[in-house]
Amino acid sequence: xxxxxxxxxxxxxxxxxxxxxxxxxxxxxxxxxxxxxxxxxxxxxxxxxxxxxxxxxxxxxxxxxxxxxxxxxxxxxxxxxxxxxxxxxxxxxxxxxxxxxxxxxxxxxxxxxxxxxxxxxxxxxxxxxxxxxxxxxxxxxxxxxxxxx
Amino acid sequence: xxxxxxxxxxxxxxxxxxxxxxxxxxxxxxxxxxxxxxxxxxxxxxxxxxxxxxxxxxxxxxxxxxxxxxxxxxxxxxxxxxxxxxxxxxxxxxxxxxxxxxxxxxxxxxxxxxxxxxxxxxxxxxxxxxxxxxxxxxxxxxxxxxxxx
Numbered sequence: 001x002x003x004x005x006x007x008x009x010x011x012x013x014x015x016x017x018x019x020x021x022x023x024x025x026x027x028x029x030x031x032x033x034x035x036x037x038x039x040x041x042x043x044x045x046x047x048x049x050x051x052x053x054x055x056x057x058x059x060x061x062x063x064x065x066x067x068x069x070x071x072x073x074x075x076x077x078x079x080x081x082x083x084x085x086x087x088x089x090x091x092x093x094x095x096x097x098x099x100x101x102x103x104x105x106x107x108x109x110x111x112x113x114x115x116x117x118x119x120x121x122x123x124x125x126x127x128x129x130x131x132x133x134x135x136x137x138x139x140x141x142x143x144x145x146x147x148x149x
Numbered sequence: 150x151x152x153x154x155x156x157x158x159x160x161x162x163x164x165x166x167x168x169x170x171x172x173x174x175x176x177x178x179x180x181x182x183x184x185x186x187x188x189x190x191x192x193x194x195x196x197x198x199x200x201x202x203x204x205x206x207x208x209x210x211x212x213x214x215x216x217x218x219x220x221x222x223x224x225x226x227x228x229x230x231x232x233x234x235x236x237x238x239x240x241x242x243x244x245x246x247x248x249x250x251x252x253x254x255x256x257x258x259x260x261x262x263x264x265x266x267x268x269x270x271x272x273x274x275x276x277x278x279x280x281x282x283x284x285x286x287x288x289x290x291x292x293x294x295x296x297x298x
Contacts (some may be wrong), residue, residue, distance in 0.1 A: 010199075012251070016259060017249075017251050018177065022171070022172065031163040048159050092251060099166035100166075102240055102241060107160060109160045129233070
């Protein structure tokens, strides 16, 4: 019988987080949900970084195995699956926001220039703006629309 | 002639950060430097997650190409290389700290239990405790010794 706890190489807290989301494709799925309100396989496939179908499918499975995502039938179409962040997944929002802040500072061509208020709020109090964002995402919406200048 | 700016798939700020450090091995190198004060190839090799030599070498090169690490000769041995975080690399400390916080909350076996004060400080004001940590790392020390209970 397999253990409920996914086996990890070490319980160093940095390593633990990395085994869950230390893969760019996994984190791009989370970005799509948090910022853009995407929920379905076909929506993720359209992202500009170009998911390969097998990678997208394996990362969705991985995130579910880690307890970060759940899958359910769409309310309007039982054949369609919609993915949602669990509470554990929503707790990754501050991590995504720190990435935004770092890139805003270090990428001269950053699209973060389109969301100056969000960048400022993250710098000032990430915990606070994350709590607000989590609430929006919990309701199935993406947060980008609230911040695009 | 190659551009100075590394080509990325998109300038979405999450993707930009991921192209730099969206790989668990790259981030484990940063962890080793920040928390443990490791500086050399042979020290990184000893980490419990088990770097393969080719992966370690390629990730060190990648982090240098991204402007996150620099390499210099050791003061006491010109044949030995020591790696240091640049200012751009040090700015990743708050991101590492958010990982620690997330794992402390979601890994029941987390070694973060050994650093309760750091976890508390990150939750309260990551920006502030990160600034202090960056100063320690800038001086070539790891921060773990300051926080192990």
